[in-house]
Amino acid sequence: MKTVKIGLLGIGNVGSGAFQIFSLNSASIAKASGCEITVSGVLARSKNKKRDIDINPEIITDDPDEIIKNPEIDIVVEALGGIEPATTFMLSAMKNGKHVVTANKAAIAANYDKLTEAAAENGVQFKFEASVGGGIPILNAIDTVLRGNEFTEIMGIVNGTTNYILTKMAEEKLPYDVALKNAQELGFAEADPTADVEGIDVANKLTILMALAFGQYIKPENIPTTGISKITAADIEAAALKGCKIKLIAHAKMNGTSCSDCAEKGKLEYSVKPMLLPNDHPLAGVSNEFNAVFITGNAVGELMFYGRGAGAMPTGSAVVGDVIEIAKSFK
Numbered sequence: 001m002k003t004v005k006i007g008l009l010g011i012g013n014v015g016s017g018a019f020q021i022f023s024l025n026s027a028s029i030a031k032a033s034g035c036e037i038t039v040s041g042v043l044a045r046s047k048n049k050k051r052d053i054d055i056n057p058e059i060i061t062d063d064p065d066e067i068i069k070n071p072e073i074d075i076v077v078e079a080l081g082g083i084e085p086a087t088t089f090m091l092s093a094m095k096n097g098k099h100v101v102t103a104n105k106a107a108i109a110a111n112y113d114k115l116t117e118a119a120a121e122n123g124v125q126f127k128f129e130a131s132v133g134g135g136i137p138i139l140n141a142i143d144t145v146l147r148g149n150e151f152t153e154i155m156g157i158v159n160g161t162t163n164y165i166l167t168k169m170a171e172e173k174l175p176y177d178v179a180l181k182n183a184q185e186l187g188f189a190e191a192d193p194t195a196d197v198e199g200i201d202v203a204n205k206l207t208i209l210m211a212l213a214f215g216q217y218i219k220p221e222n223i224p225t226t227g228i229s230k231i232t233a234a235d236i237e238a239a240a241l242k243g244c245k246i247k248l249i250a251h252a253k254m255n256g257t258s259c260s261d262c263a264e265k266g267k268l269e270y271s272v273k274p275m276l277l278p279n280d281h282p283l284a285g286v287s288n289e290f291n292a293v294f295i296t297g298n299a300v301g302e303l304m305f306y307g308r309g310a311g312a313m314p315t316g317s318a319v320v321g322d323v324i325e326i327a328k329s330f331k
């Protein structure tokens with residue numbers, strides 16, 4: 001059986017989730033991929049930090065070149081976070097003939113064109129299922145079994161932090177500040193929650209969804225974006241009186257698909273903003289930290305993908321799935 005060697009950039013939440021899944025499910029992963037997949041190098045900031053996982057400290061390095069330029073490594077998994085140095089490391093890995101898997105929505109959204117072009121130029125695969133909706137298999141679905149469709153609309157709840165806050169505001173009638181504090185105490189929100197509550201994280205994910213579903217790369221800074229920090233308990237109550245819920249929605253709609261000669265035909269409209277959804281809308285029932293993507297294709301109709309949008313194991317599940325798909329080509 002061929003051995004496929006993985007270099008992990010980062011061993012935090014996502015990196016350690018993927019690392020544990022490779023070990024936990026090694027037999028089924030070998031069966032599915034036809035290869036023995038081993039993690040042979042790990043990049044971290046600190047080599048000596050105490051880790052909660054069972055990992056040989058000798059494979060941890062603080063020198064990125066030991067992974068990116070290591071001729072033994074076949075696939076680089078990037079789980080560092082942030083746009084840089086993650087983008088530079090991914091581009092360099094591709095240049096060195098390595099396939100790349102990442103969970104990093106900020107880096108992909110900022111540099112989608114550079115990363116996809118570099119992968120094509122270097123004849124390597126670039127996969128990023130974990131970057132939108134964590135464990136939810138939405139990107140590969142759009143890119144494979146749904147490819148026969150022209151997509152007309154996407155609506156996504158793709159940020160668990162804000163969905164948790166809005167759920168608590170609605171169900172427990174909490175003011176925004178208290179719901180945010182609860183989310184922080186439970187580890188659902190960062191100490192600095194700006195990227196989540198102002199919709200920046202959701203805009204990154206909408207960029208990626210639109211690039212795949214509509215073939216249009218619209219940078220996150222060009223997406224009209226409103227977060228949830230100005231939503232009040234009174235707004236939530238007014239929505240409830242109308243039989244609605246307020247949800248932070250990543251929305252993209254291809255206009256004019258129902259008329260053949262209208263001027264707006266083929267114009268993509270997009271936004272990230274809190275929207276009022278009737279209680280019987282499938283996304284209105286998505287509560288707490290859960291994520292869901294509701295997508296409409298002209299052949300398949302309406303579909304909803306639902307699950308855990310974050311966390312070490314759900315996100316690791318998507319990362320490992322991408323690695324297995326790549327490893328199949330090594331058999």
Ligand SMILES: NC(=O)c1ccc[n+]([C@@H]2O[C@H](COP(=O)([O-])OP(=O)(O)OC[C@H]3O[C@@H](n4cnc5c(N)ncnc54)[C@H](OP(=O)(O)O)[C@@H]3O)[C@@H](O)[C@H]2O)c1
Nearest residue numbers: 010011012013014044045046079080081103104310311315
């Ligand atoms: N957490 C989630 O549930 C989730 C879900 C979906 C997507 N993502 C994405 O996955 C990525 C990773 O997130 P995370 O939550 O796993 O982050 P994290 O827990 O902060 O882990 C980051 C890891 O990268 C290492 N690192 C960071 N910068 C480095 C540098 N410049 N050089 C060397 N090592 C560096 C850190 O080293 P040390 O351990 O030594 O500090 C750590 O091991 C992000 O892009 C995030 O948006 C996360």
